[in-house]
């Protein structure tokens with residue numbers, strides 16, 4: 001039996017088996033279709049659409065790859081008022097979104113009470129709330145949960161501690177692991193993820209990332225190719241490869257059949273059909289941006305971000321047609337991962 005067939009049945013691969021599959025492109029089509037079959041069998045045919053509200057690009061951190069890093073003085077900074085946040089969320093809900101993903105740079109410019117009020121107001125509008133605000137204190141995570149937040153996304157970025165230290169000056173890898181453990185302990189539907197194509201990142205290290213996600217039993221995992229930003233210290237790096245990122249995502253699906261996996265915007269930036277191809281190789285979530293106006297362009301992690309001149313209404317319509325053309329229905333549920341639902345029922 002081939003390695004792919006084996007993983008399709010028992011959802012196990014060793015580190016060396018993962019590296020072997022990543023090293024050769026000979027079995028890519030078999031891998032992509034196996035990942036799609038596993039996703040349909042265990043997580044269903046439906047695609048969850050979640051509205052991504054990029055509500056502030058202020059950031060105190062220094063991640064070498066990211067355009068929002070504090071040292072990037074070229075970027076015009078913004079912070080939406082709570083009224084704007086609720087207005088954009090309300091409109092997104094009226095377009096049919098059941099989840100609002102509140103994402104920002106890591107900053108303390110909103111008071112805890114302000115954030116909690118925004119979370120509970122969005123919940124009262126009938127949507128579930130996912131947060132992606134970076135590393136916070138335990139008490140803050142607890143307060144968000146009490147306010148009604150359902151989910152939290154915090155990518156580990158890489159599990160390779162030496163690589164992490166090189167790319168994240170003044171940050172602590174162990175604190176990032178700690179935050180992920182806290183989020184799980186508090187009861188969030190917890191998501192993590194990694195970047196593919198970071199400088200000096202080896203296939204062994206990518207294999208370790210995948211095994212870490214599986215061992216940690218996350219509910220959601222996002223895999224994104226690294227795209228170099230000219231306004232960062234990694235301006236001259238090569239960047240991630242679309243095929244490699246797609247393969248990592250497909251392997252993730254074989255290892256974690258019940259989780260939610262987004263078809264990331266970074267995939268679409270590298271390939272015009274990036275999200276569509278991702279939905280045919282293991283992904284089951286898309287997160288179109290629901291922020292309006294100039295803010296869409298100002299949340300500039302990397303160049304070439306897609307859809308910056310579109311309106312949220314147009315994006316919703318466009319992505320729906322693309323997904324429907326694949327024969328995949330759009331979900332009308334809250335969008336919890338099957339893994340989370342199973343855990344809640346246990």
Ligand code: SAM
Pocket residue numbers: 065066067068103104105106132133134135153154155157194195224225226227228229266301302
């Ligand atoms: N500040 C929060 C955090 O870091 O967790 C959330 C927002 S941050 C912009 C969301 C994700 O963007 C990061 O986890 C990182 O993986 C991704 N990202 C940042 N710069 C990127 C780049 N140049 N290419 C691809 N993805 C990038």
Ligand code: SF4
Pocket residue numbers: 059060061062063066067068069070104105106134
């Ligand atoms: Fe800030 Fe997140 Fe970008 Fe790091 S990845 S610089 S924490 S916005």
